[in-house]
Amino acid sequence: MKVKMFSYNQLDTYIHHLSGLTKFVCFLLLTTTVMLSFDIRVILFVLILSFALFKVAKIKFSQVKLMLIYVFIFLITNFILTFVFAPLQGVEIYGTEHVLFTIAGPYVVTLEQLFYQITKLLKYLSIVPLGIMFFLTTNPSEFASSLNKIKVNYKACTALSLTLRYFPDVQRDYHSISLAQQARGTELSNKEKLSKRFKNIISILTPLIFTTLDRIELITNAMELRGYGKSKTRTWYAYRPLNKNDYIAMGVCLAIFIASLLITTFVNHSIYFNPFI
Amino acid sequence: MRQPVIQFKDFTFQYYSQAEPTLHNINLTIHSGEKILIVGPSGSGKSTLGHCLNGLIPFSYKGEIQGSLLIHDSETKTQTLFDLSKQIGTVLQDSDGQFVGLTVGEDIAFALENDNVPLPAMKDRVKKIAQLVSMDELLGSNPFELSGGQKQRVSLAGVLVDDVDILLFDEPLANLDPATGKTAIELIDDIHDEGKTVVIIEHRLEDVLHRNIDRIIVMNEGRILMDDTPNNVLSSNILLEQGIREPLYITACKYAGIKITPDMNPEHISTFNIDAVANQLQSWFKTHNRTLPTPKEKSLLEINHLSFSYDGSRKILEDINLIINEGEMISIVGKNGAGKSTLSKLIVGFEKEDKGSILLEGQDLVNYTIKERAEHVGIVLQNPNQMISKNLIYDEIALGLRIRNINEEEIEKRVLDVMKICGLLPFKSWPISALSYGQKKRVTIACILVLNPKILILDEPTAGQDYHHYSEIMEFLESLNKNGQTIILITHDMHLMLEYTPRAIVLANGKKLADTKAYEVLCDPVLIQEANLKETSLFELAQKAHISDPLKFVECFIIQERRERNHES
Numbered sequence: 041m042k043v044k045m046f047s048y049n050q051l052d053t054y055i056h057h058l059s060g061l062t063k064f065v066c067f068l069l070l071t072t073t074v075m076l077s078f079d080i081r082v083i084l085f086v087l088i089l090s091f092a093l094f095k096v097a098k099i100k101f102s103q104v105k106l107m108l109i110y111v112f113i114f115l116i117t118n119f120i121l122t123f124v125f126a127p128l129q130g131v132e133i134y135g136t137e138h139v140l141f142t143i144a145g146p147y148v149v150t151l152e153q154l155f156y157q158i159t160k161l162l163k164y165l166s167i168v169p170l171g172i173m174f175f176l177t178t179n180p181s182e183f184a185s186s187l188n189k190i191k192v193n194y195k196a197c198t199a200l201s202l203t204l205r206y207f208p209d210v211q212r213d214y215h216s217i218s219l220a221q222q223a224r225g226t227e228l229s230n231k232e233k234l235s236k237r238f239k240n241i242i243s244i245l246t247p248l249i250f251t252t253l254d255r256i257e258l259i260t261n262a263m264e265l266r267g268y269g270k271s272k273t274r275t276w277y278a279y280r281p282l283n284k285n286d287y288i289a290m291g292v293c294l295a296i297f298i299a300s301l302l303i304t305t306f307v308n309h310s311i312y313f314n315p316f317i
Numbered sequence: 318m319r320q321p322v323i324q325f326k327d328f329t330f331q332y333y334s335q336a337e338p339t340l341h342n343i344n345l346t347i348h349s350g351e352k353i354l355i356v357g358p359s360g361s362g363k364s365t366l367g368h369c370l371n372g373l374i375p376f377s378y379k380g381e382i383q384g385s386l387l388i389h390d391s392e393t394k395t396q397t398l399f400d401l402s403k404q405i406g407t408v409l410q411d412s413d414g415q416f417v418g419l420t421v422g423e424d425i426a427f428a429l430e431n432d433n434v435p436l437p438a439m440k441d442r443v444k445k446i447a448q449l450v451s452m453d454e455l456l457g458s459n460p461f462e463l464s465g466g467q468k469q470r471v472s473l474a475g476v477l478v479d480d481v482d483i484l485l486f487d488e489p490l491a492n493l494d495p496a497t498g499k500t501a502i503e504l505i506d507d508i509h510d511e512g513k514t515v516v517i518i519e520h521r522l523e524d525v526l527h528r529n530i531d532r533i534i535v536m537n538e539g540r541i542l543m544d545d546t547p548n549n550v551l552s553s554n555i556l557l558e559q560g561i562r563e564p565l566y567i568t569a570c571k572y573a574g575i576k577i578t579p580d581m582n583p584e585h586i587s588t589f590n591i592d593a594v595a596n597q598l599q600s601w602f603k604t605h606n607r608t609l610p611t612p613k614e615k616s617l618l619e620i621n622h623l624s625f626s627y628d629g630s631r632k633i634l635e636d637i638n639l640i641i642n643e644g645e646m647i648s649i650v651g652k653n654g655a656g657k658s659t660l661s662k663l664i665v666g667f668e669k670e671d672k673g674s675i676l677l678e679g680q681d682l683v684n685y686t687i688k689e690r691a692e693h694v695g696i697v698l699q700n701p702n703q704m705i706s707k708n709l710i711y712d713e714i715a716l717g718l719r720i721r722n723i724n725e726e727e728i729e730k731r732v733l734d735v736m737k738i739c740g741l742l743p744f745k746s747w748p749i750s751a752l753s754y755g756q757k758k759r760v761t762i763a764c765i766l767v768l769n770p771k772i773l774i775l776d777e778p779t780a781g782q783d784y785h786h787y788s789e790i791m792e793f794l795e796s797l798n799k800n801g802q803t804i805i806l807i808t809h810d811m812h813l814m815l816e817y818t819p820r821a822i823v824l825a826n827g828k829k830l831a832d833t834k835a836y837e838v839l840c841d842p843v844l845i846q847e848a849n850l851k852e853t854s855l856f857e858l859a860q861k862a863h864i865s866d867p868l869k870f871v872e873c874f875i876i877q878e879r880r881e882r883n884h885e886s
Contacts, residue, residue, distance in 0.1 A: 262415035277426035
């Protein structure tokens, strides 16, 4: 467990102190804002906001490195594929065509396409930190308790919080199993062909599934022996009522959401912001 | 007469999945405020008996019950698991696996949450119970950051919070280092003094007897064989017959031909009265005064100035220097978190050292990958389930060779050789899922041995095993060692260190404290204190018998024990 990746860490920051429910609502509001808008100004605003919050939540780069690498790979592939399959999408949307240079055949690089693709890239880029942040700063138990408060079935809530809670454990198991398999010679690095590597990963999954099943039996017994599932409701030790900061945070996000809708309806008259006319 | 709280009457239980009953005709009465120890080898039915008490049987594990089991005068069959959990609290063996909450406070509160206790009352109650087990300062901590002993306190608090009056401990010592185990027994004793009825299931008899026990129940093959006071049980031969380890001081007395009787008070070494027979011990010592042979020293693995930390600030290992000789079987001991496992991970390359070097036959291993190192140094993980990925034993053992593109003929030869050494030949075509835990352990050892490593490292090879399986695994390792295999054992089992490994390395807080003869470690009070170990009762026995050189006495005992094991006289 070099650094605790992908797991909740209790830190003393504004973001950590918000209720899980608040963070969930804010996450939904901000992502919907970004999804519903193709206005680069709105998107940039959310992007800057989410990176600023990242800073506030004191999330270390090392914690999210791996995840960010995958996200970047995805983004770049997406960027290239969008161009390959629809090189004139931007022209179609914005209705003008400013050619920068021609690559070959239909592959013309236009200012519109570039603008469209950059907007799209930023869209993804602004959502990712929000998701990571929600995951890393939310106390699973407290989140479960607030979900239960808004009438979500408590068994579903515990299932959710246990999943989050056991994620680091399973990760640790995976790590030691994969090391043990590597010691026996299983190659998992990119020295190996993809098909072979896939097979090798299966050889890790089998023991992982078995150790996880053992774990599940143990935890089920431990929970039942302490009366879990006895009555139709339960109370939560980790529950904490929403406070002023929660309402402020939700209010701000709601305002951003509404502002973006207003911009779409009254300023841009479409989801796209068009600088070319 | 005190009130009976648990009454088994002609109780028989059979799992639906089994052909035979697991418990036969159990008759057992436990009274309020008693402290009972249930011992028996694996498969004796002692865990099943525990499950019947806490209600996992018949509510989670299904089966057929005959006879009756009354708890507080009401039949368990007619109650629910939840009714029972209000009367009997269970502290499970693996405290790591049973934490439900993310913080200590939340975990303790779990039972209250399920009872719909309102938040303010719940916080009060949690605080009170946490004080009882001295964990109130740590309510906000993550259970995984606690030490082994603290974890157990949290599990105990989580059960006590329900105000149960019967407590069931299922192998409470299995994952604890010796000193922590001792504290755990003291803690259980304190709770017992609060007026609780306590039932302990454990096979580490000597460690449990550190504090008073009212009765010992000896079980095997699903029956109760003896139900008597510790003094009477220890004076009989039943423990040895049933494959349960006696306290070492009793074994030593038996070697000296002393007949143990109840009036000698054998239940604790401190109360054990041997004045009348001290001369017998002395004369045994005189006639059996032998010295362990000093092994030849040819360095195989050399570790120089090794330092390591996970986060760059807290040192897990600091300036470790040591030499492992060829053909040695050596223990690395120390408390939980002392850096033992980390050291082994560095040797096999799972982690990279910050400073220092590891040399195998003079060759620096720094540029070797995990795979390359595996051909020189092999490691067997504690949990065999973490290593097994194939269905058939043969395929599992052949895996490492097949990956190395060795031809099938050669593979077959090497796999069969290893299977023979490991006693797995009869199971050649068996699926691994049909094997017992100990057999699986052998399979994982075979998987590593087949690669012909010069050094074999085992992490807690006998954790959670009863005496029979423990001996089986250790004798197997000893036979490998006799054939020249160098073996490093990482353990906190003091018996294992004392009996099987001539030399031991003691780590504490990332530093090497000692590198000496195993029995000397357990006779050095300062070292014992610093490394969270536990003194051996043999030393005290020798002192009680006025033996001039207690250290030598311990050495002689070990020699005798090896001879008995190898059936020499």
